[in-house]
Amino acid sequence: MLFFAPALITAQDSGNMIIDADTTATVNFLTEDKSANATVPSDTLVAYTPKRFESGFKTKYKGEEFIYELKPQAKTNWQRFLDWLSKVLNDIFSFGNSATNTPAYAIIVRILLGLLLLFVVYLIVKAIVNKEGSFRIFGRSGKKISVQNVTEGDIHQMDFRQLIESTKQKQDYRLGVRYYYLWLLKKLSNREIIDWHWDKTNTDYRYEIKDAGLRKDFEYLSYLYDYSWYGEFPINELAFGKAEKAFLKTINTL
Incomplete structure (x- = not known):
């Protein structure tokens, strides 16, 4: 008992110091029901109102600006044709890393093939645009009789x-x-x-x-x-x- 007396005195002094330092402190003891002393001030209570969405609200968010993953559009026949033409022209006029290694006659042949291909494409496009039964390469095609305001009557x-x-x-x-x-x-x-x-x-x-x-x-x-x-x-x-x-x-x- 004599050996533990200093320790008890020290603990008591320390406790007195804490209490003296804060004279307004109160000590709450927990009971078996931990919620017994748990009270919430009335001014902190908030009424909960469930959020309701407007009818048909989904239709407002179906535009393209709300679609973050756009599917790639399918290419048209004209776009495929242009891609093919671009590839062919690139193959014809591509001379590798160094044009000096390509013989002169090969360059001339490629240029002629490119010009021939462009001419054929021109004829095809002209025939498609005409759509007037006969095909003419040069000059005006004008097959319609509706010139100078000639009407049916x-x-x-x-x-x-x-x-x-x-x-x-x-x-x-x-x-x-x-x-x-x-x-x-x-x-x-x-x-x-x-x-x-x-x-x-x-x-x-x-x-x-x-x-x-x-x-x-x-x-x-x-x-x-x-x-x-x-x-x-x-x-x-x-x-x-x-x-x-x-x-x-x-x-x-x-």
């Missing part, structure tokens, strides 16, 4: 004899060939050989003509008209006389 009301005489006096032979061609279409329409419409093409009318001989004459007269009007080639009096004779030969049989 006009062709049956026009006096082509008088119009042609007027063009001959003015020496506008190119316009004279045009009037002859429209006159031919009028005669074919009156005979119900073709179904005239201002937006139809020469090829459309050719397929409507059942008689083989008449179809052949129509093809030739269409060539004359296309050559003089759409080709924009100058027509002199002599050339017009030959064209006039060919047109009248067919028109007079209708």
Whole structure:
């Protein structure tokens, strides 16, 4: 007992020092029910209200700006064609790491192949854009008859004899060939050989003509008209006389 007295005195002194340092301290003792003394001030209580979403709220977030993982779009046929063309041109004009190792004749051959390929592509694109029954590489294709505001009703009301005489006096032979061609279409329409419409093409009318001989004459007269009007080639009096004779030969049989 004597040996432990200093320790007890020290502990008691220490406890007195702590209590003296904080005179307002209180000691709470836990009971078996730990929640017995656990009280929450009334001013800290918050009423809980469940959050409710508006009806149809998902539709507001279906736009592309809310999609963070966009699926790659499928390439169109035109895009695939451009990719293929780019690859082919790259293969043709690619000379490796050093062009000095490539013979001169190989470079020339590749350049010629590239130019040939570009020309073929030009022809394909031109044919697709035309879509007018026949394919023309140079010059205007213009196969439609709807020039100078010729409508469906006009062709049956026009006096082509008088119009042609007027063009001959003015020496506008190119316009004279045009009037002859429209006159031919009028005669074919009156005979119900073709179904005239201002937006139809020469090829459309050719397929409507059942008689083989008449179809052949129509093809030739269409060539004359296309050559003089759409080709924009100058027509002199002599050339017009030959064209006039060919047109009248067919028109007079209708």
